[in-house]
Amino acid sequence: MQAFTQLNGLVAPLDRANVDTDAIIPKQFLKSIKRSGFGVNAFDEWRYLDHGEPGMDNSKRQINPDFVLNQARYQGASILLTRENFGCGSSREHAPWALEDFGFKVIIASSYADIFYNNCFKNGMLPIVLSADIVDSLFKQVAATPYYKLQVDLAAQTVSTPSGESFSFSVDAFRKHCLLNGLDDIGLTMQHQDKIKAFEARHQQAQPWLYN
Amino acid sequence: MAKTLYDKLFDSHVVHEENGAALIYIDRHLVHEVTSPQAFEGLRLANRKPWRVASIVATADHNTPTNGWDKGLAGIADPVARLQIETLTENIAEFGAKAYFPFMDARQGIVHVVGPEQGATLPGMTVVCGDSHTSTHGAFGALAHGIGTSEVEHVMATQCLVQKKSKAMQVLVEGQLGPMVTAKDVALAIIGKTGTAGGNGYAIEFAGSAIRGLSMEGRMTLCNMAIEAGARAGMVAVDDTTINYIKGRPYAPKADQWDAAVAYWRTLQSDAGAQFDLVVRLQAEDIKPQVTWGTSPEMVVAIDGRVPSLDLAKNAVQKADWERAYAYMGLQPNTPISEIRIDKVFIGSCTNSRIEDLRAAAAVAKGKRVAANVKLALVVPGSGLVKAQAEQEGLDKVFSEAGFEWRQPGCSMCLAMNADRLEAGERCASTSNRNFEGRQGQGGRTHLVSPAMAAAAAIAGHFVDVSHQ
Ligand code: SF4
Numbered sequence A: 001m002q003a004f005t006q007l008n009g010l011v012a013p014l015d016r017a018n019v020d021t022d023a024i025i026p027k028q029f030l031k032s033i034k035r036s037g038f039g040v041n042a043f044d045e046w047r048y049l050d051h052g053e054p055g056m057d058n059s060k061r062q063i064n065p066d067f068v069l070n071q072a073r074y075q076g077a078s079i080l081l082t083r084e085n086f087g088c089g090s091s092r093e094h095a096p097w098a099l100e101d102f103g104f105k106v107i108i109a110s111s112y113a114d115i116f117y118n119n120c121f122k123n124g125m126l127p128i129v130l131s132a133d134i135v136d137s138l139f140k141q142v143a144a145t146p147y148y149k150l151q152v153d154l155a156a157q158t159v160s161t162p163s164g165e166s167f168s169f170s171v172d173a174f175r176k177h178c179l180l181n182g183l184d185d186i187g188l189t190m191q192h193q194d195k196i197k198a199f200e201a202r203h204q205q206a207q208p209w210l211y212n
Numbered sequence B: 001m002a003k004t005l006y007d008k009l010f011d012s013h014v015v016h017e018e019n020g021a022a023l024i025y026i027d028r029h030l031v032h033e034v035t036s037p038q039a040f041e042g043l044r045l046a047n048r049k050p051w052r053v054a055s056i057v058a059t060a061d062h063n064t065p066t067n068g069w070d071k072g073l074a075g076i077a078d079p080v081a082r083l084q085i086e087t088l089t090e091n092i093a094e095f096g097a098k099a100y101f102p103f104m105d106a107r108q109g110i111v112h113v114v115g116p117e118q119g120a121t122l123p124g125m126t127v128v129c130g131d132s133h134t135s136t137h138g139a140f141g142a143l144a145h146g147i148g149t150s151e152v153e154h155v156m157a158t159q160c161l162v163q164k165k166s167k168a169m170q171v172l173v174e175g176q177l178g179p180m181v182t183a184k185d186v187a188l189a190i191i192g193k194t195g196t197a198g199g200n201g202y203a204i205e206f207a208g209s210a211i212r213g214l215s216m217e218g219r220m221t222l223c224n225m226a227i228e229a230g231a232r233a234g235m236v237a238v239d240d241t242t243i244n245y246i247k248g249r250p251y252a253p254k255a256d257q258w259d260a261a262v263a264y265w266r267t268l269q270s271d272a273g274a275q276f277d278l279v280v281r282l283q284a285e286d287i288k289p290q291v292t293w294g295t296s297p298e299m300v301v302a303i304d305g306r307v308p309s310l311d312l313a314k315n316a317v318q319k320a321d322w323e324r325a326y327a328y329m330g331l332q333p334n335t336p337i338s339e340i341r342i343d344k345v346f347i348g349s350c351t352n353s354r355i356e357d358l359r360a361a362a363a364v365a366k367g368k369r370v371a372a373n374v375k376l377a378l379v380v381p382g383s384g385l386v387k388a389q390a391e392q393e394g395l396d397k398v399f400s401e402a403g404f405e406w407r408q409p410g411c412s413m414c415l416a417m418n419a420d421r422l423e424a425g426e427r428c429a430s431t432s433n434r435n436f437e438g439r440q441g442q443g444g445r446t447h448l449v450s451p452a453m454a455a456a457a458a459i460a461g462h463f464v465d466v467s468h469q
Helices: A027-031 A092-103 A115-123 A132-144 A171-178 A186-190 A193-206 B005-011 B035-045 B069-075 B079-095 B111-117 B132-140 B151-160 B183-194 B216-229 B240-248 B253-264 B314-328 B357-363 B382-392 B395-402 B452-458
Strands: A004-015 A081-082 A106-109 A125-128 A149-153 A159-161 A165-169 B012-017 B020-023 B028-031 B056-059 B099-100 B125-127 B145-146 B159-163 B167-174 B204-209 B233-238 B276-281 B288-290 B298-301 B344-345 B376-379 B427-430 B443-446
Touching: A004 A106, A004 A132, A004 B005, A027 A092, A027 B382, A081 A132, A081 B276, A092 A115, A106 A149, A115 A125, A125 A193, A125 B427, A132 B167, A171 B376, A186 B151, A193 B012, A193 B020, B005 B204, B005 B233, B020 B145, B028 B151, B035 B079, B035 B151, B056 B079, B056 B111, B069 B079, B111 B125, B111 B132, B111 B216, B111 B382, B132 B145, B132 B233, B145 B233, B151 B159, B151 B357, B151 B443, B167 B183, B167 B288, B167 B344, B183 B216, B183 B276, B204 B216, B216 B233, B216 B240, B216 B357, B240 B253, B240 B344, B344 B357, B344 B452, B357 B382, B357 B395, B357 B452, B427 B452
Parallel strands: A004 A081, A081 A106, A106 A125, B028 B056, B028 B125, B056 B099, B125 B145, B167 B204, B167 B276, B204 B233, B344 B376, B344 B427, B427 B443
Antiparallel strands: A004 A149, A149 A159, A159 A165, B012 B020, B020 B159, B288 B298, B288 B443
């Protein structure tokens, strides 16, 4: 997993509450064999005017010009600004996969669905909780300022605006440590490699038939 | 201190403990086509190798068609499904496995049927698979968990799983089951009593004389349904039945290790005086053939019962649930179960597609005809080997002559990912494990029953009590 420390990123506003994982990545794409490549189908039903199916050439599809992420000023955005209860619905890990593949590294919202929140960390993304008031003011600033960027600093736990305002956010110390160091669950477990090997040796001696 | 079977299995696999979570070592990793591709992809992207290839046993089951095998891979109509199946083959070729039973292999089948049948599931093992019904393997005195795709990758890369220890529940079924009352009925009766959330946070050990009297097939059916009771794992202690089943299977310990293995396996039972956090008791003689009426396995009654009326609901939440279920299932409260007419029958799934299940269904169907109102009665063996065994015993002929369709092995209409499915409004007597809305096809209505009950319903065109025939 990629470490996350700081980001000075373009902000895309998705001004809706309760965006569910089905909206983030519709179910027909779960038949895919990949963990990557969901980005082109992130928010598929909002982004395109036609119905999407796996395997379609998305470059030939009808783009919905009204959908915010299709607007020129938000191309290349790496921070998604949205409203409360983001990521509700099913536990599909395809939702953070799609957002990450689309290019988002940070999400800012006033609250998240639990499972989605956890899944983000597993995939090297930082979901930030700021108060509804701050989120609201950020929405206004994004609308008023083309190519609006925010500076996110995980070590300092701050989000800073171009005008120099700074908001702090909280994050679980263990998750912060993992993200800062790019440690995914696998990376962490690998820190115990010697213990795993030692266990394996003992286990094999005790139950050799498991190792035939 | 006296230990439960669960304690013994869990504690003997702890590699490391930190902040209340343990790293437990995984002995057997079962892999299938639907939840593995992203995990393999993850390994590839991170440039990782599987920690112990010899722990992996793989097969294709969820997406595979149950007919048209003469056309081979080309017979898989859905190209996305075909690609998923081909991808498993490629991934196994690249990363390796102890054993792989690809689409159309003589030993291919539902992963939870194939593992035990090959002797790849052994007592004392920790077993995982990217599938919730992995609990099945607990029938062997193993600790078996279903896991998600991230965890599939985690296990492949590290041979470990991060786990918090569950609480221990004992389900005690004492006495003698009545004629034609099966493990499926016991499982449904337990879920009817505990509810589908009753096992949340628990690992269940099934015990008591009625459980000891079950065959391995029956114990697998029971442990398979532990997940429907909300439990991560179900298990049964090792005894002669377990050991006799394993002996001589392809991946079972060979002669030079056999005695040592058996000696260890015999310790895999809860010690006298071991404490459980919860004990649930059922009397075998009280259990009748069960039929689910609603959209959750806990919505179940005995065959001589009726669809319950709202005044029996525990609370407002359950009332609302039942009202939604009546509407979805197209049933009125108080309807006698035996008056419910069916459109389709499905005999199969990792719950009930083993040889004993097919024998039980065939015994009921022998010399009879599927009722005119039943449009389709499918028999889908759990594996190629189950199919071959059944054919050797002539069961395929019994089914065909009675008007059932005899198919190739796979998950089939248990989850309707392939072409076998219910159409909207169709009602099915099914030996599978989930009667959720849309599970067997959008708008389809599922009634969970035992194989004998499913066969009897196929013949009668409605549910009937096989224990009174
Ligand atoms: S038979 Fe059904 S429950 Fe069992 S593994 Fe297949 S889809 Fe899952």
